[in-house]
Amino acid sequence: MILFVVSLTLAVAFGYPLAPQMAAGSGASPVALGTATVVNIALYLTYHTLFVASGMRATPGKRFMTLVVARPDGGRVGPGIAFARIGVQELLTLPLLLMQSQAKTAPLLYLAVVLVFFVALLVNYLMVAFTDQKTAGHDRICRTRVFKTPDEGV
Numbered sequence: 001m002i003l004f005v006v007s008l009t010l011a012v013a014f015g016y017p018l019a020p021q022m023a024a025g026s027g028a029s030p031v032a033l034g035t036a037t038v039v040n041i042a043l044y045l046t047y048h049t050l051f052v053a054s055g056m057r058a059t060p061g062k063r064f065m066t067l068v069v070a071r072p073d074g075g076r077v078g079p080g081i082a083f084a085r086i087g088v089q090e091l092l093t094l095p096l097l098l099m100q101s102q103a104k105t106a107p108l109l110y111l112a113v114v115l116v117f118f119v120a121l122l123v124n125y126l127m128v129a130f131t132d133q134k135t136a137g138h139d140r141i142c143r144t145r146v147f148k149t150p151d152e153g154v
Contacts, residue, residue: 003047007040037097045086052082067146081142088138092121
């Protein structure tokens, strides 16, 4: 919700579409669509990086669920690792954004790409159920963990 409000505010203030999929049939220029994509990706990466690397050690949503992102020993995650962690997730969705224009011109190709990346995302998160430390793929790559912790003392 926080990112949606910020993204909507920026879209209204600077006059670009909120998201490429919302502007697909509106005749918005490719520059406006590209701007929306770049701004939203940058916003998403910055938001997650800053919160995970901060003293909160989690985004507000994770903190609400009393979860924190940390190194396996419980130590704080630096900005580089926090960025890499969210970047790995974003890399899995980037081809979908880049191919969105193909949805109408080559729907079968687009559907095939969507299915492949959907399975990749699904495997990334399903790893939690099948690994001994309950870590997702992006956590394993970046050597981080998500811990359930009480609010006091964190």
